[in-house]
Amino acid sequence: xxxxxxxxxxxxxxxxxxxxxxxxxxxxxxxxxxxxxxxxxxxxxxxxxxxxxxxxxxxxxxxxxxxxxxxxxxxxxxxxxxxxxxxxxxxxxxxxxxxxxxxxxxxxxxxxxxxxxxxxxxxxxxxxx
Amino acid sequence: xxxxxxxxxxxxxxxxxxxxxxxxxxxxxxxxxxxxxxxxxxxxxxxxxxxxxxxxxxxxxxxxxxxxxxxxxxxxxxxxxxxxxxxxxxxxxxxxxxxxxxxxxxxxxxxxxxxxxxxxxxxxxxxxx
Numbered sequence: 001x002x003x004x005x006x007x008x009x010x011x012x013x014x015x016x017x018x019x020x021x022x023x024x025x026x027x028x029x030x031x032x033x034x035x036x037x038x039x040x041x042x043x044x045x046x047x048x049x050x051x052x053x054x055x056x057x058x059x060x061x062x063x064x065x066x067x068x069x070x071x072x073x074x075x076x077x078x079x080x081x082x083x084x085x086x087x088x089x090x091x092x093x094x095x096x097x098x099x100x101x102x103x104x105x106x107x108x109x110x111x112x113x114x115x116x117x118x119x120x121x122x123x124x125x126x127x128x129x
Numbered sequence: 130x131x132x133x134x135x136x137x138x139x140x141x142x143x144x145x146x147x148x149x150x151x152x153x154x155x156x157x158x159x160x161x162x163x164x165x166x167x168x169x170x171x172x173x174x175x176x177x178x179x180x181x182x183x184x185x186x187x188x189x190x191x192x193x194x195x196x197x198x199x200x201x202x203x204x205x206x207x208x209x210x211x212x213x214x215x216x217x218x219x220x221x222x223x224x225x226x227x228x229x230x231x232x233x234x235x236x237x238x239x240x241x242x243x244x245x246x247x248x249x250x251x252x253x254x255x256x257x258x
Contacts, residue, residue, distance in 0.1 A: 001154055003177035007136050007206050011245050020244045024220055025130055025208070047208055050133035050179075054245075073246035074203035077136050079154070079176055091153055115149045116140050116183075117202035 001079040005123050006044070006051040010067050010075040014043045014056040017072075021045045021052060035103060038062065042103040053078075053103065076110070076119035084109055084122055130208040134252050135173070135180035139196050139204040143172045143185040146201075150174045150181060164232060167191065171232040182207075182232065205239070205248035213238055213251055 011017040014032075021027045022045065030051070031044030038061045043054040055075055057064035066075065081087045084107055088094045094111055102108030108123040140146040143161075150156040151174065159180070160173030167190045172183040184204055186193035195204065210216045213236055217223045223240055231237030237252040 001156055001176040004133065004136060004179035004181075007133060009245050009247055017245045025249075027130055047130040048132035052133075052206070070199075071246050072244075074206065074248075077181070077203065115201075116138050116146045117200050118138055119203075120154075 001081060002125075003080045004050070005078040005080040005121075005125070006053045007077055008053040008055050008075045008121075009073065010055050010057075010063050011072050012056065012067060014041050014054045017054050017056075018043055018045065021054075027052065031104065033103065034058065037100070044103070076121050078108070078121035078123050080125050081122050082124070084124055087122060130210060131254075132209045133179070134207040134209040134250075134254070135182040136206055137182040137184050137204045137250075138202065139184050139186075139192050140201050141185065141196060143170050143183045146183050146185075147172055147174065150183075156181060160233065162232065163187065166229070173232070205250050207237070207250035207252050209254050210251050211253070213253055216251060 018029065022029060027045040027047050030046045034041050039059040040063055041056040041058055045052040055063055084099055088097055097109045097112060099107055099109045102123060106123045108121055111120045114120050151158060156174040156176050159175045163170050168188040169192055170185040170187055174181040184192055213228050217226055226238045226241060228236055228238045231252055235252045237250055240249045243249050
């Protein structure tokens with residue numbers, strides 16, 4: 001794990017949610033895109049070198065279900081790694097996790113169940129902003 | 130907000146929880162301390178320049194209640210700022226938030242209710258590791 005890439009917040013409406021982070025906390029809007037699969041809008045907000053990612057579900061799916069069950073809130077933490085398959089191969093029980101093209105065009109994957117109830121994503125860092 | 134200082138995970142037993150982050154994910158143990166008020170153990174794990182903080186309640190209190198209600202999981206995100214009173218003064222409704230001596234001897238505070246269900250802490254950066 002080279003660093004924390006981003007901390008993600010599941011929200012119902014990213015336009016509304018981002019106002020707090022931009023106008024009140026002073027973060028900077030650095031990205032706004034749609035990931036067609038799984039159907040989420042991803043908004044990236046910068047705090048210096050770090051990123052908060054707002055995840056807004058655009059259709060029924062895991063994130064929408066998560067919000068319905070728990071309300072909006074901290075959804076996952078994403079670590080930056082060099083090579084996802086190599087890292088997965090070193091973690092027991094994770095070698096077969098699906099790797100997808102995630103936000104910002106990067107390869108990414110979510111680990112299967114982890115202790116302490118934390119959703120953990122891994123992402124490679126190219127391309128980057 | 131200069132950067133994300135740490136992402137915190139509320140856990141029942143930090144000794145058990147840290148094994149996953151250290152042995153499986155390869156983070157590095159860089160701090161382990163007790164905050165007598167509010168009675169929590171704080172374990173700091175480094176992923177490169179970034180920090181995961183494990184928060185283990187040592188007696189009944191808000192973190193223990195949080196775990197009992199929701200289970201272990203992502204508890205808060207902490208932003209690094211230069212001067213907490215100055216920042217609080219610029220955020221509507223937050224000027225009177227209590228500032229305390231938090232982990233690593235730093236001044237810190239939690240914002241009152243924020244949108245999107247995220248617990249947000251602010252911390253100054255001296256002393257630091």
